Each structure stands twice: as C-alpha cells, then as structure tokens.
Amino acid sequence: MSRRPPDGEAPVVTAIVVAFDSAHALPDCLDALRGEGIATIVVDNASTDDSAALSERRGARVIRNGRNEGYGRANNTGVRAADTEFVLIVNPDVIVQKGAVAALVDAAQRYPDAGFFAPQIVEPSGRVFFQPRSLLAKHLTNPGGKLVLPEGEACAPFFSGACFLMRRSFFLDLGGFDEKIFLFYEDDDLCRRIADTGAALIYVPQARVGHGRGRSSGPKPGLVFKSRWHQAWSRAYVSRKYGLPDPAPSMFAVNALKTLAAGLSFRRSLIERYGGSAAGALAFLRGRSALRQEGLS
Known part of the structure; x- marks a missing residue:
C-alpha cells in the first residue's frame, strides 16, 4: 500500500x-x-x-x-x-x-x-x-x-x-x-x-x-527560551480548554524563582530555560496569545 x-x-x-x-x-x-x-x-x-x-x-x-x-x-x-x-x-x-x-x-x-x-x-x-x-x-x-x-x-x-x-x-x-x-x-x-x-x-x-528527538530544527540563539515559552503557554491553554486546573500561576512562580537563582550563578542556559517558562506562563495570565507572540494574530 x-x-x-x-x-x-x-x-x-x-x-x-x-x-x-x-x-x-x-x-x-x-x-x-x-x-x-x-x-x-x-x-x-x-x-x-x-x-x-x-x-x-x-x-x-x-x-x-x-x-x-x-x-x-x-x-x-x-x-x-x-x-x-x-x-x-x-x-x-x-x-x-x-x-x-x-x-x-x-x-x-x-x-x-x-x-x-x-x-x-x-x-x-x-x-x-x-x-x-x-x-x-x-x-x-x-x-x-x-x-x-x-x-x-x-x-x-x-x-x-x-x-x-x-x-x-x-x-x-x-x-x-x-x-x-x-x-x-x-x-x-x-x-x-x-x-x-x-x-x-x-x-x-x-x-x-x-x-532523533529534538533534531527537527537546528540550534540557534534564543531557541531554548522560545521553546520553553510556548511549552508553558500551551500547557496553560489546553488546561483551560478542557476545564483542568490552571497551571499558569504556579508555573510562573516556580520558574521566576528559578530564573533569579540561575541569574545569580550566571548560567545562561538555565536563565533561558526557566525564564522562558516564566515568561510563557505570565503571558498566558495576561491574556497574550501564542499567535500574537509570533506576530501571527
């Protein structure tokens, strides 16, 4: 076939x-x-x-x-x-x-x-x-x-x-x-x-x-932050869509604290990782859409 x-x-x-x-x-x-x-x-x-x-x-x-x-x-x-x-x-x-x-x-x-x-x-x-x-x-x-x-x-x-x-x-x-x-x-x-x-x-x-998990796109600056932003936003979006508890407040709080801690250690990779998650959760809480974030709305 x-x-x-x-x-x-x-x-x-x-x-x-x-x-x-x-x-x-x-x-x-x-x-x-x-x-x-x-x-x-x-x-x-x-x-x-x-x-x-x-x-x-x-x-x-x-x-x-x-x-x-x-x-x-x-x-x-x-x-x-x-x-x-x-x-x-x-x-x-x-x-x-x-x-x-x-x-x-x-x-x-x-x-x-x-x-x-x-x-x-x-x-x-x-x-x-x-x-x-x-x-x-x-x-x-x-x-x-x-x-x-x-x-x-x-x-x-x-x-x-x-x-x-x-x-x-x-x-x-x-x-x-x-x-x-x-x-x-x-x-x-x-x-x-x-x-x-x-x-x-x-x-x-x-x-x-x-x-080859994770090999769909080549590495580039800012990709981790962007990926984590969308991961956090999308989780909050589908949770709300199906009536599940909103994870955005806790995701923002936890990842904001982790971002601050990573900043003290000057570890850029962790700053991008946790900062992206915090930013995505905060954007959802403020009513910003993923499409607007990407200039598509």
Whole structure:
C-alpha cells in the first residue's frame, strides 16, 4: 500500500513534513519516504537554511510559508494540499523503516472506525518511545507514569505527534491541529478530540520508525527560551480548554524563582530555560496569545 501505485491508479498516502531550518535532518527523512514510494509535501516555515531547495531536489512538493506559521498550522496547510485518502504526519527527524507505512495503512483498513494509527517510535538509543500518560486523557491516566509497552496492537488515549497516520477527511472534519497553538501540546489536543468522537487511537508496533528527538530544527540563539515559552503557554491553554486546573500561576512562580537563582550563578542556559517558562506562563495570565507572540494574530 505504501509503494507507488501502478500508472493510472491514485496513491493512497501523502506524507506531510513541516520543516524549519531542518536541512540537517531532511535528507534521511525524505530518502526513506521516497524509498517506500510515498508522495511527500514539505511545508517550509520560512527556513533560513537549504530546507526548501533540498526537499525539491529529493522530489518533494514544497509549500513555502512566508514566515514561521508554527507546527500545527503548517501541518494543516499540508493536509489541505494533499488529495489522498490517508495523510502521514512526519517530523523531519523521523525515518520510516521498510514496510512501516504499509503496516499503518493495513491497520487502518482492518479498523475502519478507528481515527488515529501510531507506529512504534524508536529513539537513537534503541529505547521505544511510548507515552505513559497524557495531561488531557480522560481515562488510563497512569498517574505514576510507569512505562509498559503493549505486546501487540493496542488502544491508548494518547500518542506522539512525531509520526502518525489518519484519514485525511477525518483530520479535516476535526479541524486539524488547533491553530491557536503555535508549538507543543497540539498532539495531546488532537488525540483528545479524536477520543471525544468515540474513535479509537491504535498503536501499530509492526510499523517501526526511527526518531532523533529534538533534531527537527537546528540550534540557534534564543531557541531554548522560545521553546520553553510556548511549552508553558500551551500547557496553560489546553488546561483551560478542557476545564483542568490552571497551571499558569504556579508555573510562573516556580520558574521566576528559578530564573533569579540561575541569574545569580550566571548560567545562561538555565536563565533561558526557566525564564522562558516564566515568561510563557505570565503571558498566558495576561491574556497574550501564542499567535500574537509570533506576530501571527
């Protein structure tokens, strides 16, 4: 199912890859998709490196955003541009292994009422990434966070957004990723909305992909502060969206104190880390949106 179909037969899967200064990771990602015969759309979030041109050289269709639109918004753009039954959301630091996409499509055909199909994600160390809990899960919250891997296909309330398969029509009917979120927790939110429809989310361990966690974008000054800002803001946003206790006041208080302590030690990395979290929480408390923060509102 993942191979290119015979002439005249429509493909069934389009991969959507959102790039932001991802030229270091894209070659392996795109080459693996091309090796499996997967048509690919790369949505480039105004990269300053060779991401867009590199993607075109490797046969991907490229959509160039004039500015960084954020992860969810860019993925939505890519899904709307696709015309296949299924879409495969793929981070640029993910490498699909042989037969992985075919296994996901096979599962989707065997479970036509399910809404989300997640592969087994293997990190460079060999560790299998399987989220033991989710902030937004209404059931199986696993408060202790103990990691127990399913031995076969299984349902769970949450999976990583690094790589997954969905029917394009269902993704669009749900509204795609929440476009108020610039970065972080968009996968928690999507999984919660899928579960709220009554559709299952299914783990397909025979579909294996490699994930170089944290390698989607190249390092740059201020990236840690920005990342922590959005992580704090997005956590507060989804908590309010689903009626959970507001974590913003405590996040601000704790991280403001840690920022002051880090300042006394002159450790820039810690100042950025804790300062970003404090600033994101404070922005949420003051009613500032993530899109306004990025000049997108």
